Amino acid sequence: METxxxxxxxxxxxxxxxxxxxxxxxxxxxxxxxxxxxxxxxxPGTKNVFGGVLYTPTVRxxxxxxxxxxxxxxxxxxxxxxxxxxETAVTMRPGEWLEEPHNDSYTVLRGSFDEWFAEQAVDAGxxxxxxxxxxxxxxxxxxxxxEGRVVGVETDRPDGTIRAPVVVVAEGANSLVxxxxxxxxxxxxxxxxxAAKEVLKFDRETIEQRFRLNGDQGVAYNYFGEGAVGDAxxxxxxxxxxxxxxxxxxxxxxxxxxxxxxxxxxxxxxxQHPAVAPLVRGGRTVEYSAHAIPEGGIDAVPDLVSxxxxxxxxxxGLVLNNGVHLEGTNMAVESGYQAxxxxxxxxDGDDGSVDDRALATYPEELADSFVVQNLQHYDFFQELAVxxxxxxxxxxxxxxxxxxxxxxxxxxxxxxxxxxAAKDRLLDAAGGYVGAAKRAWKYxxxxx
Amino acid sequence: MSTTSPTTDRDALPDVPDVENASxxxxxxxxxxxxHEDSHLGVKVAGFCTDKCDTDDxxxxxxxxxxxxxxxxxxxxxxxxxxxxCGSCRFACPHNNVAWEYPERGAGVSYKYG
Numbered sequence: 001m002e003t004x005x006x007x008x009x010x011x012x013x014x015x016x017x018x019x020x021x022x023x024x025x026x027x028x029x030x031x032x033x034x035x036x037x038x039x040x041x042x043x044p045g046t047k048n049v050f051g052g053v054l055y056t057p058t059v060r061x062x063x064x065x066x067x068x069x070x071x072x073x074x075x076x077x078x079x080x081x082x083x084x085x086x087e088t089a090v091t092m093r094p095g096e097w098l099e100e101p102h103n104d105s106y107t108v109l110r111g112s113f114d115e116w117f118a119e120q121a122v123d124a125g126x127x128x129x130x131x132x133x134x135x136x137x138x139x140x141x142x143x144x145x146x147e148g149r150v151v152g153v154e155t156d157r158p159d160g161t162i163r164a165p166v167v168v169v170a171e172g173a174n175s176l177v178x179x180x181x182x183x184x185x186x187x188x189x190x191x192x193x194x195a196a197k198e199v200l201k202f203d204r205e206t207i208e209q210r211f212r213l214n215g216d217q218g219v220a221y222n223y224f225g226e227g228a229v230g231d232a233x234x235x236x237x238x239x240x241x242x243x244x245x246x247x248x249x250x251x252x253x254x255x256x257x258x259x260x261x262x263x264x265x266x267x268x269x270x271x272q273h274p275a276v277a278p279l280v281r282g283g284r285t286v287e288y289s290a291h292a293i294p295e296g297g298i299d300a301v302p303d304l305v306s307x308x309x310x311x312x313x314x315x316x317g318l319v320l321n322n323g324v325h326l327e328g329t330n331m332a333v334e335s336g337y338q339a340x341x342x343x344x345x346x347x348d349g350d351d352g353s354v355d356d357r358a359l360a361t362y363p364e365e366l367a368d369s370f371v372v373q374n375l376q377h378y379d380f381f382q383e384l385a386v387x388x389x390x391x392x393x394x395x396x397x398x399x400x401x402x403x404x405x406x407x408x409x410x411x412x413x414x415x416x417x418x419x420x421a422a423k424d425r426l427l428d429a430a431g432g433y434v435g436a437a438k439r440a441w442k443y444x445x446x447x448x
Numbered sequence: 449m450s451t452t453s454p455t456t457d458r459d460a461l462p463d464v465p466d467v468e469n470a471s472x473x474x475x476x477x478x479x480x481x482x483x484h485e486d487s488h489l490g491v492k493v494a495g496f497c498t499d500k501c502d503t504d505d506x507x508x509x510x511x512x513x514x515x516x517x518x519x520x521x522x523x524x525x526x527x528x529x530x531x532x533x534c535g536s537c538r539f540a541c542p543h544n545n546v547a548w549e550y551p552e553r554g555a556g557v558s559y560k561y562g
Contacts, residue, residue, distance in 0.1 A: 040550050042482070046558040047533060084458050110562030131554030156552040174535030176550060187539050194536040196511040198475070199561040244561065253540050257505035263536075264472060264511050274464045281465045287561045288475035290511040290534035 005159070010036040010127070011347045012166045013153055015134045015177060017044035017118040019054075019329055020313025020336035021170035026062050027340025029124035033347060036164065037118065037126055038155060040133040045114030048172070049197065049291035051237050051246065053220050054113065055330035056104040058337055063120045069112040071241035072218025073102035076211075079324070080275065082227025082236075083394075086401030087275035098217070107218050107239045107246070109199075132157055137167060137181040137309060145307040147182065165352045166308055166343050166359070170336055173292040173314040183309055184302035184316075190254040190386070191296030191317075193234055196263040197248030198271075200283025204243050210279060211240050222326060225397035227273050229266055230259060233385050233393070236270040237326075238279060247271060247280050250293055252386075263290065293328070295321050297382050298375040304363040308354060310339045318371055322378035323385065324446060331371045338365045380445060391429075391439075399429030472513050476530055484555035487528040489514065489537070490547040497523040500543050509540040533557055 012028055014021045017039035028035045041047040053074060059065060075097050080089035097103050122128050133156045139148035152163030169178050173192070178184045202210075211219045221238040228236035234251025249267050256263060271280050294300065294317040301317045304310060312318070313332035320327040339362050346358035366372050385392060407422035430436035458464070470478070491497055504524065506515040512530045515537055533556055538546045550556075 040554065042554040042558050045562055046554075046560075047556075048562045049534075049559060050562065084456055085461060109560075111560045114562070133550045133552050135550075174533070174538065174548070176548060186544060189539045189542075192536070192539045194509055194511065194534060194540075241561075246561075253509055253536055256536070257503065257508045257540050259508065262508060262510060262513075264475075264513075267511075268467075268469045271467045271469065272458070272464070274458065274461055277465045277467045281467045285470045285475055285478050287478055287559065288470075288512075288532070289479070289557075289559055289562065290532040290536070292535045292539060 006036055006129070006162045008163050010034045010164045011349050011352070012036070012168060012343050013038065013162060013164045014168045014170060015153065016170040016172060017128060017130075018048050018114060018170060018172060018313060018332065019117065020315075020332040021168070022114070022117045022121045023058065023062060023333040023336030024168045024170060024312060024340035024343070025121035025126040026124055027337045028344050029121055029126045031341070031344035032125070033344050033349060035126045036162065037121065037128045038132045038134050038153065039118070039128065039130045041130060043115050043130055044118035044128070045111045048110040048114055049195070049289045050110060050329060051197070051239055051248065051326070052107065052110075052329070053239060054106050054108045055327060056101070056106060058330060058333040059117070060101070060104070062333075062337060063117075069108065069116050071107040071109060072213070072216050073097070074105040074107065074220045075102075075213065075217035076219045078219065078221040080221065080223045081397040081400060082223050082225040082273055082275065083397045083401050084227050085274060086227070086397070087273075088397065088400040088404060105220070107220070107241050109241060109244075134171070134177050135160070137177065138163060139307070147307065150181070150307050150309040165347050165354045166310070168310045168312060168336070168339050168343065169315055170312045170332075171315045173294050175315040178302075178311055178315050181309070183306055183311060187294060187296065187300065189257070190252060191294065191300045192253050193250045193293040193295050194253050194256050194263050195248055195250035195291045195293055196267045197246060197289050197291075198267065198285050199287040199289075200245045200247060200280060201243065201286045202245060202283050206282075207240055207243070207245060213240065223270070223276070224323065224393060226394050227397070228270055230261070230269070231389070231394060232256065232259060233389055236276070238276070244286065245280060245283060252295075253292075294319050295382060298372065298379050301375070304339075304366065305359050308359075310343065310359065310362055312336045312339045318375070320374050320378060322381040322446060325374070325378070327374075334369055334371050335366060338362055338369065341365070377445065384442065395429045399426055476512060479532070480558040480560060481529070482555045482558060483529065484551050487526060488549045488551045488556065489526050489528045489531060491523060492545045492547045494523045496543045496545045501545075503542070505540040505542060506537040506546060509536045511536070531556065
């Protein structure tokens with residue numbers, strides 16, 4: 001294979017053409033930096049998996065998304081708690097979501113979106129090399145770092161060493177390169193979720209009738225409770241695309257290894273739930289995928305800059321899951337964008353020198369952004385979810401189902417007796433008035 | 449007053465449509481895959497599996513039936529060509545004994561939808 005020599009030809013190297021990597025490359029190319037993006041897949045997106053909904057505020061800051069391969073905008077959200085046999089759900093369809101820019105929330109398929117997003121970086125001047133796996137980082141003595149400064153990457157290409165003044169590592173959740181180079185620790189398994197997902201093919205009309213959709217409207221459904229993922233901390237999801245529906249489960253690896261079923265069996269059970277089965281039945285499986293999700297919160301985020309290397313996106317553990325907000329793509333794009341801006345300010349394109357103070361603005365800017373602010377604000381949740389799992393995922397869904405069955409029971413008794421019994425059932429689960437008040441206090445930050 | 453007696457057995461409920469789930473084999477067959485001859489997965493020290501491990505967490509966490517312990521196996525066999533490259537086995541192993549490398553030059557699974 002023909003191999004042009006890329007060694008020392010670029011101002012910066014980006015590892016991975018996912019959302020964080022392409023955002024970084026765009027930000028740098030926009031500032032006239034020569035940037036090389038290395039992607040291990042056959043094209044950008046082929047190694048990438050998410051739920052998913054793409055949140056686009058930062059994407060729109062970087063590029064015009066009119067031509068982007070979006071599937072549907074999110075016109076309806078649903079949060080459902082499931083027992084084995086019951087669903088209690090909140091559904092919302094605010095009119096404002098129908099109007100552009102649709103609350104910046106779109107379902108996309110990563111195979112097409114990531115390819116398009118990487119093309120935008122190439123159009124801005126970045127160089128993209130696919131089928132090129134970064135196997136390690138190159139260090140050289142000096143730069144004030146004990147182990148030496150990062151000055152490039154090792155790849156699986158012939159003559160695989162490629163040097164550049166700065167490396168942005170946006171390799172994703174299975175962060176082999178950053179761990180291998182000592183830029184981050186191995187994740188604890190309680191900080192990582194395993195996700196299994198299926199893409200089901202339907203005709204467009206079936207999707208639109210089944211989910212009450214008109215035109216480009218779509219839904220984002222999230223499910224919790226033992227009917228979703230058994231007694232694990234996690235949940236199930238359904239997202240509508242144009243002609244496909246994405247259905248999947250994601251839950252803590254710590255729980256997955258303790259469970260007597262594997263993630264595929266958990267997915268099968270979720271799909272067979274009485275409230276879920278009518279939504280997903282009849283679809284033909286066109287893809288089965290799996291992914292790891294870093295959910296360790298702010299405590300698991302490593303140093304974002306060290307020794308001339310920057311971490312962004314999943315590789316930096318930038319994912320928010322507080323039960324209500326399940327976000328990662330927007331944080332990946334924002335972190336890549338901020339990393340790219342810092343690199344552009346730090347690298348002198350003429351002599352390849354790097355201003356470390358300018359690189360250090362990346363974690364500072366990110367700390368002031370929604371990315372870190374949200375992680376800090378909702379830091380309490382993961383720990384609470386583990387501590388309160390029995391209540392949250394088992395007792396509460398059952399109590400809700402029992403109470404609503406009781407409250408709406410139709411028979412020849414006065415309604416007052418049913419209402420009283422329903423209230424008692426809820427109070428019983430919550431631990432009486434005192435218990436309910438304590439729980440309300442504990443979870444107050446969820447809605448603030 | 450009547451009290452409700454909640455049903456907890458899903459199979460006992462009428463009118464729940466059967467969702468026909470594809471088999472693991474058929475699911476994996478739906479994915480695009482580029483063959484590579486050498487496994488990108490392995491165990492670092494086989495002795496750890498033999499001496500230290502009695503939980504087979506790699507098997508329990510795998511969504512694609514890559515990791516298998518059958519019969520009297522002490523060290524798992526690895527059907528690496530099933531791998532969806534999620535990396536969960538690497539995180540799951542409490543002995544940090546999973547050797548994992550990215551498949552080279554674009555090989556392995558290629559997601560079209562993602």
